[in-house]
Amino acid sequence: MVNKNVLNAMAETIKPLGKKTVKQEQILDAAITLFAEKGYSNTSTAEIAEVAEGTIFKQYGTKENLLLSLLVPFIKDFLPVMADELVKELMNDDISFEEFLRSLFKNRTAFFLENREVFQIFIKELIYREDLKNELLPYIIENASSGFIKVIEIFQKRGELVDKEPEFILKTLSTVISGFFISRFVLLNRHSISDEEIDGITFSILNGIGKVDSITT
Structure with missing residues (x-):
């Protein structure tokens, strides 16, 4: 995982992220799938909202906040493993x-x-x-x-x-x-x-x- 594309790694390891509503979970799951497939810049908020059947800005405000909602728990879950892998590799x-x-x-x-x-x-x-x-x-x-x-x-x-x-x-x-x-x-x-x-x-x-x-x- 230490040298992987982060978006792809998040898509592979995505799981329920704690105290989220059903709608938030739908948006997060749709977002990370689209980010991994198309890249962050090439994914529009409209595409995420369409797949998740919800208005993204009502839940997260911006696409950046949405990415952080995925990235922060990912870092907390996998940073220790990634640091250990890096040391062992080098x-x-x-x-x-x-x-x-x-x-x-x-x-x-x-x-x-x-x-x-x-x-x-x-x-x-x-x-x-x-x-x-x-x-x-x-x-x-x-x-x-x-x-x-x-x-x-x-x-x-x-x-x-x-x-x-x-x-x-x-x-x-x-x-x-x-x-x-x-x-x-x-x-x-x-x-x-x-x-x-x-x-x-x-x-x-x-x-x-x-x-x-x-x-x-």
């Missing part, structure tokens, strides 16, 4: 921290390109909606951090990272990495990230938290 006994970083950037670049539109909507809503930030950010930090803390500790024991608290290093990495992707895909509306950009951000991180004698580029 880590092995022989990989260096530099190689790990490059693999992480390339992996997440492919993922965000595959889910670019959903990512843009989610980040924009997260920036402007305090309720969403308060609901999701602590959850994301708590459930996505444990596996990466272990990764940081492994590289510290190998002498490839500075001797600082793993939580501090993870917070630094998270800030830099999230800023990198948000600036490219949301603020600049980019459709690609070059290997040279990945090399540059990797080098910058290594100069900040890596042991200088472990940097090879």
Whole structure:
């Protein structure tokens, strides 16, 4: 699931989403089916309302709110699994921290390109909606951090990272990495990230938290 199209994954795993009316459930089920089949931009509110036999705006106000009604519970259900899958996919006994970083950037670049539109909507809503930030950010930090803390500790024991608290290093990495992707895909509306950009951000991180004698580029 870690590298899948999010809309397709949501369509495959859709289930009753808690305290929803029958009409809301019909709209959500119709929406995710259409989003997965046609893409978010290519699905009109009129199409969703027609399939669900209801007026979408009366229930959710906007198509963005409708997407978030699907996305938020999906994140809560599958984020821990996706984080664990990502760590297992990237880590092995022989990989260096530099190689790990490059693999992480390339992996997440492919993922965000595959889910670019959903990512843009989610980040924009997260920036402007305090309720969403308060609901999701602590959850994301708590459930996505444990596996990466272990990764940081492994590289510290190998002498490839500075001797600082793993939580501090993870917070630094998270800030830099999230800023990198948000600036490219949301603020600049980019459709690609070059290997040279990945090399540059990797080098910058290594100069900040890596042991200088472990940097090879």
